[in-house]
Amino acid sequence: MIRYECFEWMAPLIDDHLVVTSLSGQRVEWGHLSNREGNLLLGSMGNALAVGCGLAMALPHRRVVVLESDGSILLSLFNLPTVANLGPQNLSVFVFDNQIYSGTRISEPTATAGKTDLEIIARGAGIEDAVTVRDLETFKKAALPALTGSGLNFIVAKVEESRGHRKIQRTNMDLLENKYRFVRYIEKTEGKPIFLGRG
Amino acid sequence: MEPELASKLVNGLKAAGINFVTYLPETRLSQILPLMRQDEFFQLAPVASEAEGVSIAAGAALGGKQVASYMEGTGVFVSTYNLLTIAERFGIPMLLLVSYVGSAADKRNSFLYVRRGTRMIPVLEALGIEYQIVTDGENLETRIKDAVRMMHALKLPVVLLFTGEFTV
Numbered sequence: 001m002i003r004y005e006c007f008e009w010m011a012p013l014i015d016d017h018l019v020v021t022s023l024s025g026q027r028v029e030w031g032h033l034s035n036r037e038g039n040l041l042l043g044s045m046g047n048a049l050a051v052g053c054g055l056a057m058a059l060p061h062r063r064v065v066v067l068e069s070d071g072s073i074l075l076s077l078f079n080l081p082t083v084a085n086l087g088p089q090n091l092s093v094f095v096f097d098n099q100i101y102s103g104t105r106i107s108e109p110t111a112t113a114g115k116t117d118l119e120i121i122a123r124g125a126g127i128e129d130a131v132t133v134r135d136l137e138t139f140k141k142a143a144l145p146a147l148t149g150s151g152l153n154f155i156v157a158k159v160e161e162s163r164g165h166r167k168i169q170r171t172n173m174d175l176l177e178n179k180y181r182f183v184r185y186i187e188k189t190e191g192k193p194i195f196l197g198r199g
Numbered sequence: 200m201e202p203e204l205a206s207k208l209v210n211g212l213k214a215a216g217i218n219f220v221t222y223l224p225e226t227r228l229s230q231i232l233p234l235m236r237q238d239e240f241f242q243l244a245p246v247a248s249e250a251e252g253v254s255i256a257a258g259a260a261l262g263g264k265q266v267a268s269y270m271e272g273t274g275v276f277v278s279t280y281n282l283l284t285i286a287e288r289f290g291i292p293m294l295l296l297v298s299y300v301g302s303a304a305d306k307r308n309s310f311l312y313v314r315r316g317t318r319m320i321p322v323l324e325a326l327g328i329e330y331q332i333v334t335d336g337e338n339l340e341t342r343i344k345d346a347v348r349m350m351h352a353l354k355l356p357v358v359l360l361f362t363g364e365f366t367v
Binding site: 020040042044046047050051052053054055056057058059076078079081082085086175176179182183186190192193194195196197198 | 216219221242244245246247248250251254255256257258259260261262263264265266280281284285288289290292348351352354
């Protein structure tokens with residue numbers, strides 16, 4: 001199973017979800033497959049889960065989908081007990097665990113290539129609905145209720161290293177442009193202003 | 200901090216419209232927490248690290264909340280990466296409520312805290328983050344409102360550094 005085929009299956013299921021991605025190839029791949037106003041392509045490691053949690057708390061009636069990587073989750077492991085205890089019931093976390101720091105270009109292994117199990121860490125932190133999947137069919141079975149139902153879900157998708165994102169034309173949308181597009185989309189769909197202050 | 204000052208601070212936040220607060224409790228300002236917990240106006244998010252306190256607050260701000268993150272001065276150092284890569288880079292209006300431990304007016308200053316205090320301003324200035332030092336409760340509500348107006352105008356974090364009477 002590779003991340004891109006998971007994304008190809010997920011993209012048509014995204015409706016008014018708010019999707020937050022971390023860095024790595026997933027930002028490129030998701031942006032390529034799903035050019036939606038509800039995408040926030042963060043472009044930094046160790047932040048997507050926390051930002052997604054804040055969004056989910058602010059908008060409890062909206063489903064927030066966080067696309068994370070093993071390296072990014074490992075950078076901010078303290079997120080797991082915090083998110084578990086805050087317990088937003090509209091947050092689905094997908095960790096595409098390729099067991100390497102792909103940006104290194106030398107396939108440097110992460111801790112999950114060794115003894116570390118992110119599902120067990122998530123469960124230990126208090127996220128009860130945590131699961132690991134290793135093939136596309138099992139991924140679909142776990143992901144479908146996470147995308148269409150409620151709850152706090154944590155899906156660790158063990159994926160093979162893939163370098164397809166390096167062949168994709170990257171968006172030239174700046175981070176600020178992405179923020180404003182995302183915020184205006186929320187304003188439009190929620191019918192309320194996000195940023196305050198005098199013009 | 201005297202209970203009256205804690206109430207004044209919480210009332211000031213409410214009057215300024217702050218309705219979402221992430222926090223990691225510490226030694227100087229924590230009396231504000233029970234007061235905010237009693238008031239449904241505030242949505243609170245306890246965190247394990249000030250780093251995620253900034254990022255969770257940023258997410259809530261993008262969802263339409265008026266946010267603050269409460270932390271000890273050391274939390275500014277811990278959350279520098281998040282302040283830079285999320286709050287500053289994306290331009291997120293956010294109030295940082297920081298106990299200015301180790302500052303000259305910190306009534307509990309000691310060799311344990313002083314370096315954290317003496318390096319605070321250079322770090323904030325290096326990050327390009329606006330700050331105000333607050334030593335007493337005079338005009339507190341106005342000062343909080345001014346900081347909130349500034350954070351919305353800049354669309355950036357603004358820091359209130361609490362010392363003096365707040366550290367008793």
